[in-house]
Amino acid sequence: MAVKKALTEILGIKYPILLAPMAGVSTPELAATVSNAGGLGSLGLGSSSVEKAKSAIIATQKLTKKPFQVNFFCHEPQEVNVEAASKWIDFLKPVFVQFDSEPKQNLTKIYKSFLEDPQMLELVLELKPDVISFHFGVPPQSTVEKLKRTGIITMASVTQLSEAQIAVARGIDILIAQGVEAGGHRGIFSTEVDPALTTKDLVALLQSKLGADEHVPIVAAGGVMSGQDIRELIDLGACGAQLGTAFVQCKESAASVNYKQSLLGQNKDGATQITSSVSGRPARALISSWHTKVDVPGRPPHPGYPYTYDVGKQLNELASSQESVSPDRFNAHWAGSNVRRIRDLDANKLMQTLIREMS
Numbered sequence: 001m002a003v004k005k006a007l008t009e010i011l012g013i014k015y016p017i018l019l020a021p022m023a024g025v026s027t028p029e030l031a032a033t034v035s036n037a038g039g040l041g042s043l044g045l046g047s048s049s050v051e052k053a054k055s056a057i058i059a060t061q062k063l064t065k066k067p068f069q070v071n072f073f074c075h076e077p078q079e080v081n082v083e084a085a086s087k088w089i090d091f092l093k094p095v096f097v098q099f100d101s102e103p104k105q106n107l108t109k110i111y112k113s114f115l116e117d118p119q120m121l122e123l124v125l126e127l128k129p130d131v132i133s134f135h136f137g138v139p140p141q142s143t144v145e146k147l148k149r150t151g152i153i154t155m156a157s158v159t160q161l162s163e164a165q166i167a168v169a170r171g172i173d174i175l176i177a178q179g180v181e182a183g184g185h186r187g188i189f190s191t192e193v194d195p196a197l198t199t200k201d202l203v204a205l206l207q208s209k210l211g212a213d214e215h216v217p218i219v220a221a222g223g224v225m226s227g228q229d230i231r232e233l234i235d236l237g238a239c240g241a242q243l244g245t246a247f248v249q250c251k252e253s254a255a256s257v258n259y260k261q262s263l264l265g266q267n268k269d270g271a272t273q274i275t276s277s278v279s280g281r282p283a284r285a286l287i288s289s290w291h292t293k294v295d296v297p298g299r300p301p302h303p304g305y306p307y308t309y310d311v312g313k314q315l316n317e318l319a320s321s322q323e324s325v326s327p328d329r330f331n332a333h334w335a336g337s338n339v340r341r342i343r344d345l346d347a348n349k350l351m352q353t354l355i356r357e358m359s
């Protein structure tokens with residue numbers, strides 16, 4: 001029980017509400033607004049270069065004196081599987097033809113994993129954000145210790161018990177229990193192992209198996225849209241909640257107008273589904289042609305992450321630029337399964353609403 005109370009103290013925040021880090025959507029303004037309202041703001045920097053990450057962290061530090069988290073991807077680095085890449089490109093060709101275009105022939109590593117980026121680690125140690133979090137895995141214990149010695153609090157997304165045990169063994173301070181309802185990429189460490197637990201089941205599992213013994217605070221993520229949802233998860237044993245989809249529509253987010261409108265337009269029947277075809281890792285998005293035209297039985301295996309994303313982004317951009325011409329939507333509008341409960345509020349108003357609903 002003492003652990004539950006401690007999350008706000010550990011993080012130095014007023015309310016147990018965390019903004020999810022969202023690569024491509026996070027901005028210093030969004031992070032600082034949430035932190036200034038008493039939650040934990042965040043920057044999703046998994047797709048950023050060291051230079052971009054540096055300017056985002058410095059800009060956020062200028063906008064708030066309160067704590068915020070920076071977030072990186074820790075997938076196992078791999079080389080491209082040339083044969084799989086070639087088959088995947090051939091498979092997607094007919095879709096590109098429809099847009100009078102063709103897919104790129106060489107798929108490249110569009111992002112580095114934090115595990116292979118010592119300069120990014122140096123940057124974090126130099127700028128000392130209050131909190132760092134990891135998605136798709138955790139760095140080695142030596143790196144976690146280095147960060148903690150600098151006074152940085154460490155968090156990691158986990159989706160199942162074995163990942164939670166690994167994170168705890170490496171010294172991670174706080175677990176983000178990401179349920180299958182979550183928008184965007186699943187934080188699974190290995191794409192081979194995904195029990196697809198719901199947020200509630202995962203929180204209950206982690207709470208019963210390691211919450212009490214290990215004294216690791218558990219933050220729930222996935223499908224959380226209101227203060228009542230947060231309260232329910234806290235009653236189940238979570239110490240707080242991390243929300244992504246609810247904040248994407250905020251004016252402070254970097255999501256495109258088209259993306260924001262798609263989310264807000266889903267109030268009646270927002271349907272989402274997980275696909276690995278966009279990036280090479282499973283991620284939940286609003287239903288699009290990725291689900292209905294690419295994820296069909298018999299499709300070849302994709303060439304892995306992040307190589308699949310190289311051609312996925314190409315198709316996404318192409319389709320977005322020609323949306324008025326073609327009805328086919330190849331957008332990757334990441335959204336959680338409770339998107340239909342999204343509200344049209346700026347970040348500060350959304351925070352005030354969540355705080356009011358929680359109490």
Ligand SMILES: Cc1cc2nc3c(=O)[nH]c(=O)nc-3n(C[C@H](O)[C@H](O)[C@H](O)COP(=O)(O)O)c2cc1C
Binds near residue numbers: 135222
């Ligand atoms: C647009 C979008 C981008 C995301 N990008 C990241 C990311 O860069 N790093 C990360 O740890 N999680 C990322 N996530 C997942 C969130 O951390 C979180 O698990 C999820 O948003 C929770 O579910 P919800 O969207 O239903 O609130 C992203 C989620 C969304 C919606």
